[in-house]
Each structure stands twice: as C-alpha cells, then as structure tokens.
Amino acid sequence: MAVNPEEMEVRQDVVRRETAETSSYEAGAAIRQSSLWRDAWQRFSHNKAAVISMVAFVLLVIYVVITPWVVPYDPNNVDFSSAYLTPTWSHPFGTDEFGRDLFLRTALGGRISIGIGFAATFAIMVIGIAYGAISGFAGGWLDNAMMRFLDALYGLPYLPFAIITLAIFGTVNFWTMVVSLTIASWLTTARVMRGQIITLKENDYVRSARAIGARWYRILFRHLLPNTLGVVIVFVFLELPNVVLGEAFLSFLGLGINPPKASWGSLAQDGYQQYLSHPHIIVIPSVAIAWLILSAFFIADGLRDALDPRTREAA
Amino acid sequence: MLKFVVRRVLWTIPIILLVIFMTFLMMKAIKGSPFRKSERAVPPAVLANLNRKFGLDKPWYTQYFRYVKGVAKADLGPSLVLRNQDVNGIVKEHFPVSAELGGLAMLVAMLIGIPLGIISALRVNTWFDYIGQFMSNLGYAIPSFFTATLLIYFFASKWQVFPTNGWDSASAKVLPVLALALFPLTYFARLVRGQMLETLQQDYVRTAKAKGLRWRRVVVVHVLRNSLIPAITAAGPILGGLVTGSFIIENIFGIPGIGRYYVTSVSGRDYSTVMGITVLLSILIIVANMFVDIMYGILDPRTRDVRS
Amino acid sequence: MPLLEVENLKTYFKSRRGDVRAVDGVTFAVERGLTLGIVGESGCGKSVTALSVMGLLTPNARIVDGAIRFDGRDLTRLSERELEDVRGRQIAMIFQDPMTSLNPTLTIGTQLTETMKRHLDMSTDAARKRAIELLEEVHIPNARQRLDDYPHRYSGGMRQRVMIAIALSCNPKLLIADEPTTALDVTVQAGILDLLEELREQHEMSMIIITHDMGVVAEAADDIAVMYAGQIVEQATAEDLFDRPEHPYTEALLGALPQLEGENVREGRLTAIRGRPPDLVDLPDACRFAPRCPYANPNDACARHNPELREIRPAHLVRSAHPASERAGALAGADA
Numbered sequence: 001m002a003v004n005p006e007e008m009e010v011r012q013d014v015v016r017r018e019t020a021e022t023s024s025y026e027a028g029a030a031i032r033q034s035s036l037w038r039d040a041w042q043r044f045s046h047n048k049a050a051v052i053s054m055v056a057f058v059l060l061v062i063y064v065v066i067t068p069w070v071v072p073y074d075p076n077n078v079d080f081s082s083a084y085l086t087p088t089w090s091h092p093f094g095t096d097e098f099g100r101d102l103f104l105r106t107a108l109g110g111r112i113s114i115g116i117g118f119a120a121t122f123a124i125m126v127i128g129i130a131y132g133a134i135s136g137f138a139g140g141w142l143d144n145a146m147m148r149f150l151d152a153l154y155g156l157p158y159l160p161f162a163i164i165t166l167a168i169f170g171t172v173n174f175w176t177m178v179v180s181l182t183i184a185s186w187l188t189t190a191r192v193m194r195g196q197i198i199t200l201k202e203n204d205y206v207r208s209a210r211a212i213g214a215r216w217y218r219i220l221f222r223h224l225l226p227n228t229l230g231v232v233i234v235f236v237f238l239e240l241p242n243v244v245l246g247e248a249f250l251s252f253l254g255l256g257i258n259p260p261k262a263s264w265g266s267l268a269q270d271g272y273q274q275y276l277s278h279p280h281i282i283v284i285p286s287v288a289i290a291w292l293i294l295s296a297f298f299i300a301d302g303l304r305d306a307l308d309p310r311t312r313e314a315a
Numbered sequence: 316m317l318k319f320v321v322r323r324v325l326w327t328i329p330i331i332l333l334v335i336f337m338t339f340l341m342m343k344a345i346k347g348s349p350f351r352k353s354e355r356a357v358p359p360a361v362l363a364n365l366n367r368k369f370g371l372d373k374p375w376y377t378q379y380f381r382y383v384k385g386v387a388k389a390d391l392g393p394s395l396v397l398r399n400q401d402v403n404g405i406v407k408e409h410f411p412v413s414a415e416l417g418g419l420a421m422l423v424a425m426l427i428g429i430p431l432g433i434i435s436a437l438r439v440n441t442w443f444d445y446i447g448q449f450m451s452n453l454g455y456a457i458p459s460f461f462t463a464t465l466l467i468y469f470f471a472s473k474w475q476v477f478p479t480n481g482w483d484s485a486s487a488k489v490l491p492v493l494a495l496a497l498f499p500l501t502y503f504a505r506l507v508r509g510q511m512l513e514t515l516q517q518d519y520v521r522t523a524k525a526k527g528l529r530w531r532r533v534v535v536v537h538v539l540r541n542s543l544i545p546a547i548t549a550a551g552p553i554l555g556g557l558v559t560g561s562f563i564i565e566n567i568f569g570i571p572g573i574g575r576y577y578v579t580s581v582s583g584r585d586y587s588t589v590m591g592i593t594v595l596l597s598i599l600i601i602v603a604n605m606f607v608d609i610m611y612g613i614l615d616p617r618t619r620d621v622r623s
Numbered sequence: 624m625p626l627l628e629v630e631n632l633k634t635y636f637k638s639r640r641g642d643v644r645a646v647d648g649v650t651f652a653v654e655r656g657l658t659l660g661i662v663g664e665s666g667c668g669k670s671v672t673a674l675s676v677m678g679l680l681t682p683n684a685r686i687v688d689g690a691i692r693f694d695g696r697d698l699t700r701l702s703e704r705e706l707e708d709v710r711g712r713q714i715a716m717i718f719q720d721p722m723t724s725l726n727p728t729l730t731i732g733t734q735l736t737e738t739m740k741r742h743l744d745m746s747t748d749a750a751r752k753r754a755i756e757l758l759e760e761v762h763i764p765n766a767r768q769r770l771d772d773y774p775h776r777y778s779g780g781m782r783q784r785v786m787i788a789i790a791l792s793c794n795p796k797l798l799i800a801d802e803p804t805t806a807l808d809v810t811v812q813a814g815i816l817d818l819l820e821e822l823r824e825q826h827e828m829s830m831i832i833i834t835h836d837m838g839v840v841a842e843a844a845d846d847i848a849v850m851y852a853g854q855i856v857e858q859a860t861a862e863d864l865f866d867r868p869e870h871p872y873t874e875a876l877l878g879a880l881p882q883l884e885g886e887n888v889r890e891g892r893l894t895a896i897r898g899r900p901p902d903l904v905d906l907p908d909a910c911r912f913a914p915r916c917p918y919a920n921p922n923d924a925c926a927r928h929n930p931e932l933r934e935i936r937p938a939h940l941v942r943s944a945h946p947a948s949e950r951a952g953a954l955a956g957a958d959a
Contacts, residue, residue, distance in 0.1 A: 148326075152333035153602040159559040160593050163581055166345045245458060249563055252460050253578055268460060272567070275464050276472055286461035293456040408694040524679055525718075526738045526789065527711030530703070535724055536737075544728075 036307075040230075043306040050302020057295040060288070064114055067107035076260070078102070084278050093284050096270060109262035114292070116177050116263075117244040123182040124189055124239055125232060131226075132185070132193025137201070137220055147194070150187060158184050162246060163255055172256060181246050189235055196228045228309050230307035238298035241293040248289055264289055319612050327605050332383065334597045342590045361537055396447050405576065405588060406595060413565065413572030417557045419492045424499035424553075429546065431500075431509025436542075437534065439512060447504065459560050461566045463494040486507035491568040495560050497614035499553045507547050510542040517541075548611050551604045558596055624695065625652035626829050627676070627797055632689035634668075634675045641904045645671040645684070647853035650932075653797065658823065660844030660861065662837060666900055668853040669833045673799045677716050694867045712742040715790035719802035721782035725774040731758075732770040735789055738746070741795045744818070757788040760825075761818060780811035784818065791822060798823070799831045804831040804839060813863075816843050837876055841865060849873050852900050852911040855932060859939040869935055869946035871916045872896075910944065918945040 044050055079099035087094045093102035120214055131276070136144040165180040200206065201224065209219050244264070250256030251265025260267050264285040271282025435447045454462075471479040471552050472492060481487045514520065515538060523533045562574040569575075580588040637641040643704065653659045661669045673864045674680050676691055678698065691698040693714065710716075710867070711839065714765050718724045726734060735757065736750035751770065758766035761784040783803065790798055800819065801898060804812040820843060823830050832843050842849055842859070847864045849857040849872065857870040868874050875896045898915035901907065910925040919925055925944035937948075942945040 001365060077595055148330070149333070152330045152337070154604070155330060155334045155597040156337070156593070157558045157596045159562055160577065160596060162595065164338075164341045164345070164589070165583075167581055168341060170345075213605075241456075248458055249460075249559065253562060253566055255578065255581065268458070272460065272464060275468060279464075279468060282461065283463055286458055286464075289458050290456040290461075292454075294452060296451070297456070385637045518718060519722060519726040521679060522718065522724045522786070522789075523726070525677060525710055526741070527707050527709065528737060528741055529707060532737070532741070535731070541726070541728055 003060055011229070040218060040306040044302050047302040047305060049298045050306075053295040053298035053302070056291065057299060060110070060291055061114065063085075064107050064110035067104060068111070069103065071104045071107075073104050074103040086193065094099070094280050096281055097274065097278075102267075102281065102284055103302065105262045105267060106264070106288055109264045109267045110288060112174065112242050112257060112261070112263040113247055113265065113289075116174060116181065116247050117240045117292075119174075119178045119237055120185070120243040121179045121240045123178065124186045124243075125236060127182065127186045128189025128235075129193050129232065132191040132195075133197050133225065135190070136197030137195035137216070137224070143194075150190060154186055156184075158246070159249065162250060166255060172258070176248055177250070177256060181243050181250075185239065185243060185246070192231065192235065194226060196231050197224055200224050200227055219259065234300050234303045234307065237296045237303065238258075241296045244289060244292055248285075294312075320609055323605055323609055323612070327601055329392070330601055334601065335594055336379065336384055338590055338593045345584065371605060399515060403591075405574065406591060409571055409573045410577050410595070412570060413561055413574055415574060416482075416488075416491060416495060416564070417554075417561055419488065419555070420494070420495035420497065420557060420560075421550075423496040424503055426499040427496075428503030429507050429543070431605055432504040432509075432546075433511060433539070433542075435504065436511030436515065447508075450462070451501040451504050455505070456496045457497075459494060459498060460567060461561050462497055463491070463564055466490045466494055467567070480567075482570045482572075491564050494567075495557065495564045498560060499556060502553060502556070503546060503579045507542060507546045510545050511538060514538050514542045544611060548607050551600075551607045554600055554603050558600070617622060625705065626655045626694065627653040627831075628660050628690075628692040629676065630690045630692070632672065632691065633687040634680065634684055635670050635687050636684045638904065643903045644906060645903060647854050649850070649853075649855055649908075651848050651858065652764075652856065653829050653831060654846075655796075655829055656827060657845040658843055659822075660840035660847045661831060661833045661850060662835065662840050662847060663850035664835055664900065666903075669850050670801050672850075673716065673831065673833055676799065677714060678703075678711055679710075679716075685869070690752070708742075711738050711790075712793045713792070713795055713838070714797045714799065715795040716799040717783070717786045717790050717803055720806045721786055722806070723781050724786055725782055727774055730771050730773055731777070731785055734835060735770075735785070735792060735877070737890075738789060738792050745895075753792070754788075757792055758785070760791075760822065761785070761788045763788075772929040779807055780814065783807060783811075783815055787815075787818065787822065791828075793828060794826060795828065797831070799827045799833070801833045803832070805834065805836070812839070819843065827886060842914065849876070853903060854911065854929075855914065855940075856942045857940065858932070859936075863936070863939055866948065869941040869948060870943045870949075871918055871941065871945060872912050874947065875915075894955060910942075912943070916943075916945065918950065 027115065039049055067280045075178065077100065081099065083095060083097050085091050085095040085099075091101050091103060093106055106154045131146065131150075133149075135143045161179045161184040165183050166176060169176040170179070205224055206219060209223055214222075247256055247263060248265035248268060251263050252269045253260070254269065257263040259270050267285040268282055268289075271278075271280075275282045351544065377387075380508050431451075435444045438444055460553055467479050467490060471477045477490050478484070478487045483489070520533065520537055523537045524530075558574075563573060564570065565572045565574040565580065573595075577589065580592070629652070632646055632649045633644070634646040636645055643821040649668070649672055651659065651661075661672065661712070662913050663669050671680070671684070675686055676693075678701075680686070686699055689699070698709065702711070725731075728871065732751060732754055735754040736745075736747065738755060739745045740747065743750075754770060755766045758769065763769060763781060763784055769777075774785075777785065787803075798819075803819065804815050805811050807815065816839065819830065819832075822828075829842075832840060834840055844861045847857075847859060848855050849864075849870065851872055856862065857868070857871075858917050864873065868877055869943070897917055901911050901914070908920065908929060909912075909927055913919040913925055923944055924930075930942050930944050932940050935941050935946055
C-alpha cells in the first residue's frame with residue numbers, strides 16, 4: 001500500500017512544506033514525473049522577458065551571419081559619392097565616410113565581435129571550470145594556494161591586463177583578442193565554479209558514492225560537474241556580453257581591432273571621430289552592442305530563475 | 316575581531332608582491348626595447364649605455380627586487396621614454412585627476428543608485444519600479460562611449476550647457492562624471508533592489524512585523540542593514556569597472572588622467588610607466604578589496620567567526 | 624465573550640491558475656485562559672489562518688470574507704497602523720523555524736528590547752533588565768551575559784525559547800504558536816511544550832497551537848480543531864476528540880500514530896491515509912475528503928454536496944456524512 005508521503009516526512013521537509021504553504025501555493029497540482037530540464041524549460045518559456053530576449057538574441061546572430069552572404073555590396077568598395085548617407089531603403093543603416101554600406105559593415109563587425117565573444121566565452125568556461133573544479137575538489141593546501149593566486153590575479157584591473165597581454169603578443173588579430181580577453185576574464189567563473197563544487201561536494205549522494213568506493217574521477221565527472229551545468233549555462237550568457245564589451249572598449253581606444261577592419265568597437269571608433277557631423281555612424285554599433293547585452297542579460301536571468309527552483313519572484 | 320583584521324591586512328602583502336611580480340613578468344615579455352622606437356637606429360653602444368643606466372641589463376630577479384624595494388619606498392622609478400621625468404612625477408601629476416573623476420563618479424553612483432534601489436524594492440511592481448528597471452537596464456547595456464557621446468552631443472554641442480572636454484572647471488566635470496557614473500549607478504540600484512527584495516522575504520522580517528514594530532523601523536533596522544551589506548561588498552568589482560570606464564571617459568573628454576596616459580605609454584613601450592600605473596592601480600584595487608572585506612566582517616558578525 | 628472569535632474566514636491566494644482557497648470558511652473561538660489546538664496536514668490552511676489573524680499575509684493573499692473579532696474589535700477592519708499596535712502587544716506569534724526567525728545581525732538583547740520599547744515605552748535600561756528576567760523565565764542560563772550574544776551562538780532549542788521570551792515580553796493576551804516544535808529535536812520538543820504551558824498559566828494567556836502532530840496537541844490543547852483542505856472538519860475538546868473521534872480523517876490521523884502498546888504493535892505497518900489532498904484552486908462541490916474516505920461511496924449525498932459543520936454532540940462539531948457515531952448506529956440499526 002502506498003505510503004502517504006506527508007505522514008512519513010523528515011523534519012526538514014515538513015518545515016519546507018509548511019513554509020511553502022504560506023507563500024504562493026501550488027499543491028495538489030497534477031504530479032507528473034518530469035526531469036529538471038523539462039521543468040526548467042517550462043519555467044523559462046513562461047518568462048516573457050526571457051523568451052523575447054531569446055528571440056532577439058537569435059535574430060541578432062542570424063543578422064550577423066546571413067547579411068554578408070545576402071547583401072550585394074562590397075564592404076571595401078570606396079565610393080565617395082554615396083558617403084555619409086543617412087538610413088534609406090538601399091542602405092538601411094546608411095553609409096560611412098567612404099560610402100561603405102553600414103548595414104553590411106555592422107554585420108561583418110558583428111561576426112568579429114560576437115565571434116570573439118563566443119570563442120572567448122568558451123575558453124573562459126573551459127579554463128574557469130577546470131581551475132575551479134580542481135581547486136574546489138582538491139581542497140586543502142592546493143585549494144588555498146590556487147585561491148590565493150586567484151586573489152592576486154583579481155588585483156590586476158581588467159582593461160590593463162588585456163592591454164598588456166595584447167602588447168605581449170605584438171599583433172592584434174581575432175585570436176590574440178580572444179586570448180587576451182579570456183585571460184583577463186576567467187577569474188570570476190573559476191571562483192564561482194569552485195564555490196559550486198564545494199557546495200555540491202557536501203551532498204549526501206557524493207558521500208554515498210565515496211562510500212561504495214567510487215573513484216575520484218567518477219565522482220567529479222559523473223556526479224559533480226553535470227550538476228554545475230545549470231550555473232555554467234547562466235554564466236555563458238553573463239560572460240558573453242562582458243567580452244563583447246571588452247572588445248568594443250579596446251577597439252574603441254585603438255588598442256584592439258582597428259579600421260578598416262570592422263568590429264563593433266572599431267566601427268564605434270570610426271563613428272566617434274565624426275559624431276558631431278554624422279551621429280548615425282556611432283549609433284548603430286552602440287545599439288548593436290546594447291541589443292546583445294540586454295538580450296543576453298535577460299536570458300541569463302530567465303535561465304537562472306528557471307534552473308533554481310527556490311528563486312521566487314517578488315510577490 | 317582584531318585578529319581577523321590583522322590577518323586580513325597581512326594577507327594583502329604577499330598578494331601585492333605577487334601582482335608586482337606578474338606585472339613585471341608581463342612587461343618583460345613585451346618584445347621591443349623602448350629605445351628602438353625612433354626611426355633612426357640607435358647605435359649599439361648608446362643602447363648598451365641606456366640599458367645600463369636604467370638597470371635593464373641586470374638579471375631579471377635583480378631588477379624585480381630593485382623594483383619592489385622602490386615600490387615600498389613609493390618610488391616607481393624613472394620613465395624610460397620621457398627622459399626628464401620619472402614615473403612618480405607622472406603619477407603625481409595625472410593620478411589625482413583620475414582619482415577625482417572616479418571618486419565623484421562613485422559618489423554619484425551611490426547617492427543616486429542606492430536610494431533608487433531601496434525605493435524600487437519597497438514599491439515593487441509599481442510603475443516606479445517598472446520605469447526604474449527599464450532605465451536601469453538601459454544604463455547597464457549601453458556602452459559608455461555611447462553614453463558619453465550622447466551627453467556631449469546634446470549637452471555640450473547642441474545646447475551648449477557644458478563644455479565638450481577638459482577638466483578645468485566645475486562645469487567641465489559634470490558630463491564626464493555622469494558618463495562614468497551611469498554604469499555603477501545601475502549596478503548599485505539593481506543590486507540593492509535585489510538584496511532588499513530577498514531580505515523582505517526572510518523569516519526574521521516576518522518576526523519583526525509580528526512584534527508590532529512600526530514599518531519604518533522594520534525597514535530601517537532589519538531590512539536595510541542586511542540588504543546594504545552585500546551592496547557594499549560589491550564596491551570592489553565596481554572599482555574595477557570604474558578603472559575600465561575611466562580609460563574610455565578620459566579618452567573621450569580629453570581628461571588628463573592616468574587612464575589616457577596609460578594608453579599612450581603602452582604604444583610607446585614605456586615599460587616603467589605602464590608597470591608603475593598598473594602596479595598602482597592593482598595596489599589600489601587590492602587595498603580597496605581588503606577594506607571591503609574588513610567592513611563586511613565588522614558588519615556581519617557571522618563571517619568573523621568563520622573566516623580564515 | 625471569547626477572547627478571539629473567527630467567523631467564516633476566507634483567505635484566498637492569487638495564482639496564475641486562479642484563486643487558491645487556502646482558508647475557506649473557518650469558524651472557531653478561543654476562550655480566555657484556554658488553549659486551542661489546530662491540527663491538520665501540510666497545506667490544510669492552518670498557518671494561513673494564523674497569519675490572517677495577525678494580518679501578516681503576503682501581498683498575493685487577501686482576506687476575502689469573514690470577521691476576526693479580538694476582544695470585541697474586528698481585526699479585518701483595522702488599518703495597518705492599528706494592527707501594528709495589536710501585534711506583539713495583544714496578540715503575539717512564534718514561528719516554526721527558530722533558525723531563521725531571528726535577525727542574524729542584531730543581538731538577542733536588541734531583538735528582545737525593541738518590542739518592549741515600542742509597546743511599553745520602556746527605557747533601554749528598564750527593557751534590558753526585563754529582558755534578562757524574561758530569558759531566565761524561559762530557562763536560558765547565564766542570561767545577563769548572553770543578552771549581548773548574536774543568534775548564531777544559540778542552539779535551535781534556545782532560539783525557540785528566545786522567540787517565546789520575545790513573544791511574552793509585552794504580556795499579550797493571546798499567543799499563537801505556529802508549529803513551535805516541528806523544527807526541533809524530539810528531546811527538545813517536550814521541554815518547549817512544557818515551557819509554553821508553564822508560561823501560559825503564569826501570564827494567564829490564551830494560546831493557539833498549530834501543528835500537524837497529534838501527539839503535540841494531545842498534550843497541550845484544551846480544545847482541538849481539525850482542519851482539512853481549508854476547512855474545519857472536526858472540533859471538540861481534546862478529551863472528547865481523542866476518546867471518541869468522529870470524522871474519518873481524524874480517525875485516520877489517530878490511527879497513523881505510532882503505538883507503543885497494544886496488540887500487533889510490532890508486526891503491523893503504520894497506517895497511512897492513501898491519496899492526496901485536493902487541489903485548492905479547483906475544488907469539487909463534494910466533500911473534500913471523499914476521495915480518501917474509507918466510508919464514502921458515490922451514491923451518498925456527500926458525493927455531491929460538501930457536508931456542513933454540525934453539532935453531533937454537545938460541544939462536538941463534525942463535517943462529515945459518515946461520522947463514527949452514526950456509522951455504528953447505522954449498523955446497529957440495520958441489525959436491529
């Protein structure tokens with residue numbers, strides 16, 4: 001005979017349930033066996049801001065990828081007769097001082113900027129997860145040492161760190177930008193991952209795994225890391241805009257991608273030189289950057305709410 | 316409690332040494348002697364002399380130790396490019412400007428951002444909150460070079476209320492401070508709002524209400540205190556953000572601060588200036604973080620007993 | 624006149640799917656100097672009832688109907704400021720999780736004295752003196768030194784005692800204890816219950832104890848109300864309820880208690896009540912307990928209409944179409 005779960009409650013569960021009773025309340029709803037991911041997806045899809053942002057983000061990526069294949073203009077074609085056009089049908093974003101179509105250039109710039117963003121974010125995740133997992137899992141003196149080292153790295157301010165790294169490389173191109181921005185940005189991820197691993201380590205299922213003799217790599221890869229997946233995904237959408245912004249700042253200062261190569265930062269630098277006379281040139285890449293940052297931010301928020309069932313909306 | 320403070324202070328020293336070491340290593344890794352940047356090739360004898368004069372011919376660990384000794388005596392060494400100046404002088408001249416810019420921006424960010432966050436939380440889901448959220452998201456997403464450009468375009472160029480650049484008069488300071496303060500402002504507002512909302516859900520707030528305390532007291536004594544503490548600890552990363560932002564803002568507004576100087580020094584391969592400024596900024600950030608940690612320990616009694 | 628009279632209280636929560644009828648027509652009274660126990664499983668609405676009385680509902684909940692009369696005044700008609708005057712002073716409440724119910728960044732002393740300074744206008748010194756007395760009353764050793772400690776230095780049981788001390792500090796007429804022992808170890812539980820009883824007598828208070836634990840209520844309550852799915856399904860004196868329970872649910876609850884004596888004690892399993900409580904958004908017109916009731920069948924009236932709360936004996940109310948005495952009587956009648 002099925003045992004009524006409430007009767008056999010462990011103390012904590014009762015406390016939790018009672019607290020749930022006095023807040024927003026969904027007891028008695030159909031009990032459908034559903035995995036964490038299905039639940040999370042459900043929650044995410046109900047979050048209007050998150051869904052809209054997801055759509056916006058995808059649209060941006062599509063624009064960036066497709067436009068250069070579709071638009072007939074040559075990005076390097078100099079045509080002074082069409083210089084400085086404001087947005088029209090044939091040039092939705094107008095043209096710059098060399099008559100180059102900005103709709104196309106912004107997409108090209110986006111490829112570079114978002115490309116750097118994705119590549120660097122991926123690298124940040126790999127390094128951050130590895131460092132944090134090793135530190136958190138190992139514990140003891142190794143953890144201590146690794147954390148102190150991290151503390152020291154934290155002292156180096158972001159932009160100077162990236163700038164110096166670029167200077168060490170000597171040249172500036174896509175990959176040196178990726179590496180520099182990665183090196184300057186992996187710290188937070190590492191710290192958070194370590195925190196996650198440490199918290200998860202305390203769980204009973206880890207103890208049980210140890211008790212039956214599971215080796216450390218099984219515990220780490222089979223039990224701990226998969227449970228950090230949620231946090232990792234949220235972090236991807238948090239770090240991506242940071243990297244893109246970093247690239248934009250560096251390029252804007254002239255220390256990153258420089259004209260005539262297009263990135264959102266270099267386009268902004270271009271636009272800045274003549275913002276007084278032709279403001280639209282700087283508006284476009286700025287809006288593009290803001291669009292990316294905003295959509296990524298709301299997606300990250302939505303993901304965070306969806307994956308952490310304890311987060312409650314403001315009443 | 317004292318033990319905690321002392322321990323925290325002592326920990327900063329090895330961290331600072333490590334940072335200096337890493338900066339030093341990085342500087343050494345940058346290829347290209349600073350003396351080679353002019354078009355005319357510098358004769359090797361002169362080059363050797365210059366190297367010897369600035370101690371660049373000594374082994375790296377000697378250079379490192381000399382440098383650390385110097386830092387301890389607050390001497391950052393001579394500039395390798397501007398022969399008649401030393402880094403200290405450069406710093407002395409330009410750093411106060413940046414400090415003032417950053418300080419004012421931080422002040423504005425806190426004075427406006429924190430109350431905004433508090434009120435938004437107390438009036439959650441009202442139009443005030445929605446508008447606040449909206450503006451805050453905008454401020455967060457729009458890159459600061461754009462904000463600065465916008466500000467200059469409207470307030471300086473079109474309406475001529477403030478000058479377009481410079482740092483000499485009070486009115487010249489308004490626009491750059493605002494432009495720099497925007498991002499930290501939204502950060503504070505959002506952080507405080509989130510913290511307050513979370514605190515308001517806590518059981519002990521319910522207990523305070525159940526005791527019949529006046530709502531004002533509940534908010535001020537129970538909610539605010541516990542919400543603002545985490546907001547203060549965010550000041551650390553925000554400082555980093557200010558440094559980054561100041562590079563851009565100084566560049567745009569033509570402000571003679573070290574952010575702007577840094578950029579030129581890097582391209583000019585002026586090792587010691589770059590290193591000096593980097594070290595200075597790093598020490599600043601590390602010390603600021605130390606203060607924040609100590610403050611956190613003072614304000615939240617739980618961490619004191621647990622922290623290493 | 625009873626100290627507290629709750630009449631047809633209805634408290635609903637807003638949710639995406641509709642109104643959650645957490646408390647759906649609850650009526651009871653608390654006499655002066657007596658203890659009322661409210662018993663029921665998780666989600667039955669007992670805590671919400673208490674929060675409604677105190678006016679501490681979250682913004683997504685509201686009292687839709689009913690009256691809450693305390694000492695003659697209807698609390699539902701009071702402004703927030705007036706309620707603030709009642710809370711802590713006339714009615715006090717302690718909550719179930721002592722670990723989170725105290726502010727971790729303020730000393731115990733501050734949290735004790737602020738209530739007294741607020742309601743009784745005491746000076747800090749006088750309040751501190753009284754605070755030490757209160758801590759001694761709740762058997763906290765070294766009260767004077769511990770006054771300036773922070774909550775994290777106290778154990779769970781001690782924190783609950785502090786909560787009790789805070790609740791009593793202004794001599795309220797009514798104390799509401801919401802699951803006061805649930806979050807504590809069994810060994811500590813008895814001590815808290817004893818303490819509550821001792822203090823209740825001393826301060827001449829009335830008390831409402833809310834719990835899911837029949838054992839707690841057997842010891843502490845004079846009268847008991849059993850709640851299910853937002854309504855009271857049985858109400859009687861403690862003695863009568865345990866002696867002769869009427870509602871099938873109450874019987875099941877009592878049957879589910881682990882026994883130490885009696886036949887078959889070591890062989891049998893704990894009797895659990897099969898099924899789950901109904902969805903409070905989508906309630907049927909029928910008796911809410913019917914799906915889990917061993918006596919209900921689809922032809923009965925209770926399959927179509929929710930039974931009313933009726934007096935089956937003096938001072939014993941039940942909301943069921945199949946109360947125990949009528950069952951036995953029916954069988955006896957059939958045999959006769």
